[in-house]
Each structure stands twice: as structure tokens, then as C-alpha cells.
Amino acid sequence: MPMKTRETGQMISGVDAKTRLPYGVSRYYESLAESSDPHSDPIAAQFVPRIQEQTVLECESSDPISDVGYSVARRVIHHYNDRILILVNDRCATYCRHCFRRHFTGNDSGRLTHEELQRAAEYISATERVQEVLLSGGDPLMLPDRDLQRIIMRLRDAAGKRTLLFRVASRMPVVLPSRITPALVDVLREASDSRIWLVTHANHPRELTPQSARAAKLLVDGGIPVLNQAVLLKGINNDADALEELFRGLIQLRVKPYYLFQGDLASGTSHFRTSIEEGLDLMDQLRRRLSGIAMPTYAVDLPGGGGKIPLTRASVAEVRQQEYILTDSDGNRYSYPRELTGE
Ligand SMILES: *Cc1c(COP(=O)(O)O)cnc(C)c1O
Numbered sequence: 001m002p003m004k005t006r007e008t009g010q011m012i013s014g015v016d017a018k019t020r021l022p023y024g025v026s027r028y029y030e031s032l033a034e035s036s037d038p039h040s041d042p043i044a045a046q047f048v049p050r051i052q053e054q055t056v057l058e059c060e061s062s063d064p065i066s067d068v069g070y071s072v073a074r075r076v077i078h079h080y081n082d083r084i085l086i087l088v089n090d091r092c093a094t095y096c097r098h099c100f101r102r103h104f105t106g107n108d109s110g111r112l113t114h115e116e117l118q119r120a121a122e123y124i125s126a127t128e129r130v131q132e133v134l135l136s137g138g139d140p141l142m143l144p145d146r147d148l149q150r151i152i153m154r155l156r157d158a159a160g161k162r163t164l165l166f167r168v169a170s171r172m173p174v175v176l177p178s179r180i181t182p183a184l185v186d187v188l189r190e191a192s193d194s195r196i197w198l199v200t201h202a203n204h205p206r207e208l209t210p211q212s213a214r215a216a217k218l219l220v221d222g223g224i225p226v227l228n229q230a231v232l233l234k235g236i237n238n239d240a241d242a243l244e245e246l247f248r249g250l251i252q253l254r255v256k257p258y259y260l261f262q263g264d265l266a267s268g269t270s271h272f273r274t275s276i277e278e279g280l281d282l283m284d285q286l287r288r289r290l291s292g293i294a295m296p297t298y299a300v301d302l303p304g305g306g307g308k309i310p311l312t313r314a315s316v317a318e319v320r321q322q323e324y325i326l327t328d329s330d331g332n333r334y335s336y337p338r339e340l341t342g343e
Pocket of ligand 1: 065077078079080083084085134308
């Protein structure tokens with residue numbers, strides 16, 4: 001597809017002329033692809049745009065989980081009781097073709113401004129129930145160490161007597177593991193007073209390389225626990241053997257598989273989504289093969305702002321021809337489409 005690309009030291013980047021989705025991949029992550037064909041290679045599929053991205057279904061949206069509806073200040077999302085999420089930066093070292101925050105990522109919001117940080121701090125000061133702050137984006141670790149330090153210290157300060165817990169959502173251990181340095185680990189741990197977790201995003205066992213293992217070791221040995229959020233992606237990891245190898249590999253690195261997400265209804269991602277029946281079957285197979293610590297929670301972020309719910313057979317109240325009816329723990333009912341592909 002037509003694309004202008006730019007090559008710099010670390011990145012090959014550009015913007016797709018038709019969809020305006022940013023394109024970008026680190027040289028490191030690109031080197032993990034055994035072929036550049038996104039239809040056959042599970043790494044290439046995650047960064048090479050496909051023509052199917054231009055098929056947008058009616059049920060899809062650029063903001064499938066209603067971040068905008070839960071915004072309490074610019075770039076601050078308060079959706080769940082005791083935790084807020086701050087979009088600290090819109091850039092990534094590699095742009096995932098399945099990204100669900102495409103309303104934000106690479107849309108030129110840039111990094112959190114001084115003013116936005118101030119507003120976020122004021123919100124934390126004023127909102128007693130906030131106990132945890134998720135730093136997300138984009139990838140927060142695209143920012144220099146000193147900026148991360150300044151953000152974390154400012155927010156901690158704002159919490160006064162409350163002790164804030166931090167969670168950094170970053171794909172760097174997978175897409176640019178050299179970003180994880182002893183200096184970064186020290187900054188994160190010290191700025192947060194050792195109250196920090198890192199959540200990364202590996203989807204395929206081929207992403208677990210000696211380099212990513214080194215990054216995980218630096219973090220965990222440095223006192224920062226690491227979790228993994230994977231997304232169930234058709235043609236990439238919707239296979240019990242691949243998932244088994246991924247989750248086994250992660251726990252060997254002391255990275256806990258946290259969530260396995262059903263695909264969000266993000267614009268132009270129908271070619272990635274599997275059915276919920278398939279996801280439930282895969283989870284059953286994995287449970288027979290893997291230890292408890294290797295098992296993530298299979299979950300979906302309910303379209304229309306319903307929030308995250310674990311997916312089990314019990315959460316599927318009804319299977320209709322066109323949709324699933326899902327229920328949360330309060331018995332609320334939500335629709336998730338069954339007619340999935342735009343192909
Ligand atoms: C996913 C998410 C969280 C974190 O949810 P957990 O279930 O605690 O991992 C927090 N805020 C927002 C807006 C989210 O989308």
C-alpha cells in the first residue's frame with residue numbers, strides 16, 4: 001500500500017496515506033520477522049499494514065473502550081474505582097496494527113505538557129480514592145528518564161499522605177529491549193519509592209529473545225515486577241501451542257501472564273479478531289497444559305465503555321446469530337459482535 005517512509009537510526013516510520021494510521025517499527029523488532037509478509041509471519045503481521053485495515057465495520061470505533069467518555073482531564077482517564085490512566089505520550093517504538101488506542105496514538109498530541117501534568121496532579125490531590133496511576137500512551141518509555149522521573153515525583157507529591165502505586169504500560173521489553181537500562185530501572189524504582197510495576201505486551205513466543213530476556217531480568221532483578229498483556233490475534237497466536245510456549249516462556253523470565261485480551265472493536269481490526277468461542281476453547285486447552293502462574297485471565301474490554309470483564313463460559317449469556325450477549329458481575333448485559341470479519 002502507498003506509504004511514505006523515513007529511516008532514522010532506530011526506526012523506519014511513516015504515515016499510511018489512506019488510513020492515516022502511523023506506521024513505525026524499530027529495526028530490532030523488524031529483525032525478528034522471518035519474512036515481510038504479514039499474512040504468514042506473526043511478527044510482520046503486527047507492524048506491516050494490510051489492506052484489510054481500510055475495512056471499517058459499523059460496530060468498530062477509533063475509541064472502542066470509551067476512553068473519551070471517562071476522561072476527567074486532558075489525557076487523564078478515570079474508569080475504575082481506585083486507579084487512573086494517564087496518556088503520557090503518543091509515540092511508540094513500534095506501532096501495533098491492532099492498536100485500540102488509535103484515537104490517540106500518533107495523532108500528534110505529543111507528550112504530556114507541564115500544564116496537563118499539573119491538571120493530573122490536581123485531580124489526584126482532589127480525588128481520595130485514587131490509589132494507583134497507570135502511565136500509558138503511546139509508550140511512556142519513549143520519554144527520557146528524567147521526564148519520567150519528573151512525572152512520577154510530581155504525581156506522588158500530589159497524593160500527599162496517600163501512597164500511590166505506579167504501573168507503567170510499555171512494549172519496550174518486546175519491541176526495543178535496549179531501552180531498558182540499569183539507569184532507567186533505578187530511576188523508576190527510586191522515583192516511585194519502589195512502588196511500581198511494569199506491564200508489557202508480548203503476543204508470540206518469537207518475541208521472547210535473549211535481548212527481551214535481558215530486559216526482563218534487569219527489571220525484575222532491579223525490583224520492578226513485570227506482567228504481560230497479550231491480545232488474542234487471528235493468524236498470530238490463536239493456537240494453543242503458540243500460547244503455551246509464550247506463557248511458559250514468560251514465567252521463566254519471571255513475567256506473569258496477566259491478561260489475554262479478546263480483540264477490541266477498534267477501527268479496521270476485524271481481520272485480527274477471533275471468535276469468543278475460540279478464545280474460550282483455547283483457554284480450556286491451556287488450563288490442561290499449564291501451571292496456574294502461567295495462566296492469564298481471558299478478558300474483554302466491553303464495547304461502549306462497559307469496562308473489562310473476565311471471559312468465561314458463564315459470562316456468555318447468549319449466543320445469537322449476529323452477536324454474543326455478555327454479562328458482567330452486576331448482571332448488566334452487553335453485545336459483542338459475532339459476525340466478525342470484513343474479509
Ligand atoms: C485497563 C485499564 C485499567 C486497568 O485495569 P486493571 O483491570 O486494573 O488492569 C485502568 N484504567 C483504564 C482506563 C483501563 O483501560
